[in-house]
Amino acid sequence: MKIAVCVKHVPEGHARIDPGSKRLDRSGEGALNHFDANAVEEALRLKGDGDGEVVVVSMGPEKAADSLRKALAMGADRAVLVSDPAAAGSDLIATSKVLAGALEREQADLVLFGQQAEDADGAVLWAAVAERLRRPVVSQAAEMVVSDGGVRVKRQTEFGYDVIEAPLPAVVAVSDAINEPRYPSLKGIMGAKKKPFEMLTLADVGVDVADAGEAGSKTEVLALGEPPSRGEARKIEGDANAAQAIVDFLAEKRLI
Amino acid sequence: MSILVFLEHHGSELQKGSLGVLAKAASLGDADAVIVGGGVSALAAEAGKYGAKKVHVADDGSLDPPLPQPRVDVIAKVVADGGYDTVLFANSVLAADIAAGLAARLDAGLNWDLVDLTSDFVGKRPALQDSVLVDVGWKSTPRVGLFRAGSFDADPKARSAGGEPQVESVGVELEEHSRAAKVVDQQLEEATGPSIEDAEIVVGGGRGLGAAENFSLAEDLARALGGAVGATRAVVDAGWYPYSAQIGQTGKMVSPKLYVALGISGAIQHKVGIQSSNVIVAINKDPNAPIFEFSDLGVVGDVHEIVPKLTELLKQRKGS
Numbered sequence: 001m002k003i004a005v006c007v008k009h010v011p012e013g014h015a016r017i018d019p020g021s022k023r024l025d026r027s028g029e030g031a032l033n034h035f036d037a038n039a040v041e042e043a044l045r046l047k048g049d050g051d052g053e054v055v056v057v058s059m060g061p062e063k064a065a066d067s068l069r070k071a072l073a074m075g076a077d078r079a080v081l082v083s084d085p086a087a088a089g090s091d092l093i094a095t096s097k098v099l100a101g102a103l104e105r106e107q108a109d110l111v112l113f114g115q116q117a118e119d120a121d122g123a124v125l126w127a128a129v130a131e132r133l134r135r136p137v138v139s140q141a142a143e144m145v146v147s148d149g150g151v152r153v154k155r156q157t158e159f160g161y162d163v164i165e166a167p168l169p170a171v172v173a174v175s176d177a178i179n180e181p182r183y184p185s186l187k188g189i190m191g192a193k194k195k196p197f198e199m200l201t202l203a204d205v206g207v208d209v210a211d212a213g214e215a216g217s218k219t220e221v222l223a224l225g226e227p228p229s230r231g232e233a234r235k236i237e238g239d240a241n242a243a244q245a246i247v248d249f250l251a252e253k254r255l256i
Numbered sequence: 257m258s259i260l261v262f263l264e265h266h267g268s269e270l271q272k273g274s275l276g277v278l279a280k281a282a283s284l285g286d287a288d289a290v291i292v293g294g295g296v297s298a299l300a301a302e303a304g305k306y307g308a309k310k311v312h313v314a315d316d317g318s319l320d321p322p323l324p325q326p327r328v329d330v331i332a333k334v335v336a337d338g339g340y341d342t343v344l345f346a347n348s349v350l351a352a353d354i355a356a357g358l359a360a361r362l363d364a365g366l367n368w369d370l371v372d373l374t375s376d377f378v379g380k381r382p383a384l385q386d387s388v389l390v391d392v393g394w395k396s397t398p399r400v401g402l403f404r405a406g407s408f409d410a411d412p413k414a415r416s417a418g419g420e421p422q423v424e425s426v427g428v429e430l431e432e433h434s435r436a437a438k439v440v441d442q443q444l445e446e447a448t449g450p451s452i453e454d455a456e457i458v459v460g461g462g463r464g465l466g467a468a469e470n471f472s473l474a475e476d477l478a479r480a481l482g483g484a485v486g487a488t489r490a491v492v493d494a495g496w497y498p499y500s501a502q503i504g505q506t507g508k509m510v511s512p513k514l515y516v517a518l519g520i521s522g523a524i525q526h527k528v529g530i531q532s533s534n535v536i537v538a539i540n541k542d543p544n545a546p547i548f549e550f551s552d553l554g555v556v557g558d559v560h561e562i563v564p565k566l567t568e569l570l571k572q573r574k575g576s
Contacts, residue, residue: 124356131360218365238557243565
C-alpha cells in the first residue's frame, strides 16, 4: 500500500503577519506543523513492517525541506516538495490545486492530512483536495483501520462517533487524538539524508502559474486591525477573599 | 445579491449556529436556506423564523447519514440553479468539510473562521491566537464563507423579518465519489441535564481538578449558578467526564454569557471552543496558564479551596 501524507512547514515560535505583503511572515525558522506529525505517525503505523511506501508531500518555500526531512527522520520513505516562487501567497483554493497536482502524480492508495495548520488555523484543506481528486474523504479520524481495499474510520463529531467505511483510494484527515507521534531517532535523522527527495515546480505538477499563488487565489487579505479588546482583564492572587472577589465581579457584570 | 445559508440539523433540530448565520445573512439582504437529509422537510418552516425567503430541501433517505460529499453535490446544484453569489456555513465537523469541498467544486474562494461579515462582503477573521483581526475579501463569486461557532445570535425574537418561507424541493444525482463513503455505525452520546451549547452559564473542568470525583466541585458550582458543566479533552480522554460534555476543537463550541474555567490551562484546542463566551472567569493555580491571557477575571489559586467557598457564597446570595 502506498500512503501519501500532506504536511505543512509552519513558522516556529511567535508567528506574525508582515504588514507590507499582508502574508504570514515565513522568513524565520520553521518546523513541521505538529498536527501533521500525527498523520505521519499514522501512515508509519499503517505501513508497519509491510512493503508499502510512505511519501510526504508539501508545498512551500525551499526551507520547507526541513519539515519534510523531519518526516523522513520519523520513518517516511520519500519526500516531494512543490516549491515555486509563483506559488507563494496561495489561498486554500490555489493550494488545493497544487497539492492535488502533486498527488495525481503519486496515485497513492491513501492520502492523509493532520487536523489543522497551527499557523493559519485552517482545518479544511483535505476536503478541497479530495474533491479535486474525486475521492471519498473522512475527517476527524480518532481511529482507523485499513483492510480489504477499504478504510474504516471512527470519526469524532460534536455528537459522538460515526464509524465510516470508504473504499480506497481515499483521503483521511486524522485527529491529534489518534496517536502519539514518535520522535526521530539519531539513526532516523542520519538515514533521512539519504532518502529520495524531489523538488518540483508548478509545471512539474501540471498547474498553470495563473492558477497558483496570489494570481490563482480567490480570496484576499484587505487589512489588518486590532482585535476587539475583551475589556480590561483583571487578575487576582487567590487568598481568603478570592471567592468573594469573584461574586463581586459577577454581580458587577450582572451575571448573578 | 443573493445569499444561500446551509442549515445543519441533528435529529429533528436545526443547529443554533447555522440559524445564527441565516439571521445574519437575512440582515444583509435576501437570504435563502438549504437543508439536506432524510425526513427533513418539516424543518423548513423553522428556517422562515430566522429570515429565509426560500428554503431548498433535499429530503431523501440516502442523504440521511451526516456525510459531507453528498451535501456538496446538492448545494452545488442549488447554487448553479439559483444563481447564488454567496454561500455561508456555521462551522462544525460536517460543515467545514462541505464548505471546502464546495469551494473546490465551484472553484470559489473560501474564507474560514469568520466572526462577522459586512454588507459589502468584507469578512472579519481573528488570527494568530486572536492577536490580530484580519479583514478578508473574495476576488470572485461565488463566495464561500465559514463562520466560527457562536458568531451570531440565533434568537428569532430579535429578528423582525420572520414569515412563511417558500419551500422548494431539490432532486440530485450524486457523484460517484460522493456515494463511496458509508456510515456503518453511530455512537451518539446525548448529554443529560442542560445542554452546554444552549446554557447561558457554563462551568468547565480541567485536569487541575485533580481527580474524576472532584468534578462534583464543578457540578455544585454550576447548580448554584444555574448553568451546565463542560470539560476539556484531557479529562474526557482520562475518563473523568463524558464526551458529550467535551468543549473545544473536537468537542462542542459554547458561547454562554459566562464561562467559568476550573483548573483549565487554556490550550488552543480548548480556547477555540470557549472564545465566543461573553465573560470568562478562570481559576488556576499556575499564574502562567494561557487561560489568563483571555480571561476577564483571572484568579490564581487552588480550585479546591476557592470553589466550595464560591458555591457557598452564591447559595447564600440566592437564599437571601
